[in-house]
Amino acid sequence: MSESLRVYSMPLFEGDDSDWEKEDTDFDKFEDEFDPEEDMGIDDLVETDRVTTLASLSFVDSVSLLRLAKEIEDINTDVSLTLELVPESCWYKNLRSELSEGEWKFVKDAVLREKNYRCSVCSRKGKPGFWLHCHETWTYDEAVRTQTLTDIVLLCPDCHNAKHPGRLDDSAFEEVLKYVGAINKWGADKTRNYVNKCFSLWETRSKLEWKQDMSFVSSYVPVRGIL
Secondary structure: OOOOHHHHOOOOOOOOOHHHHHHHHHHHHHHHHOOOOOOOOOOOOOOHHHHHHOOOOOHHHHHHHHHHHHHHHHHHOOOOOOOOOOOHHHOOOOHHHHOOHHHHHHHHHHHHHHOOOEOOOOOOEOEOOEOOEEEEEEEEEOOOOEEEEEEEEEEOHHHHHHHOHHHOOHHHHHHHHHHHHHHHOOOHHHHHHHHHHHHHHHHHHOOOOOEEEOHHHHHOOOOOOOO
8 A cells, every 4th residue: 555656756747836836835934923822813723732743744844734634635525536645654554464364354355245346436346357455444633643444445446546546657647647537527637736735745644653543443353452
C-alpha cells in the first residue's frame, strides 16, 4: 500500500495553480500575524491545542494540514471514488501484515460474502482475471496522530488502483486519473485539483509518525494485543 516516491514533487500536473500558491502565501502572512489569544476566529477547525500537538511540523504546516484535511473530507462525502493515500510512515503496516494467514483468509471470505462479491464503488462483480481486492479504509486524527481502521471493502482492480495512484507508472497513472474523473463525473481540471490536494495532504501526513488502531477487525476475528 505504498505510494511511489516520484510523486514527491508538486504540483503533479501542469496548469494554473495560482489559487493554491495564493493560499500558501496567505498562510505565510497568517503565521506572522497570529496571536492565539486574540485571533481564535480563523476557523473552528484550527484550535491552538490541535496545532500544538503537531509539534514536529511548523506552525504553517500544522494549520495547512488541518484545513486541507477538512477540505478533502468535505469533498469525499459527495463523490463515489476517493483517493486514499497512506502516509509513508504507515507503509507496510496494515491489517494483512498483522493477521495470520488463516485469520486474513477468514476476514477476506467474510467481507466477500458481506459485500455480495461486488466492488463497493462501481458494483462490478469479480471474475477470473478481474479479482476483487479487500481494501482497508482508514481515518486520521492529526491531534493524537492515530490512524484508525474504519472499514474493509471490496474493490475491483480499476477502483483499487485509483485509491493508490502513486504506486503506478506514468502511463497507468494517467489512465487512472481519467477513470477517477469518469466515475465522479468530473472534468479534467476538477480531477487535477482534487488529486493535487490529496497528494499535498499525503506529503504533510508523511512527516508524522502514526499510531494505529485496528480494533475494527474485532467484528471478524478476536482482537490480539497488537491490534
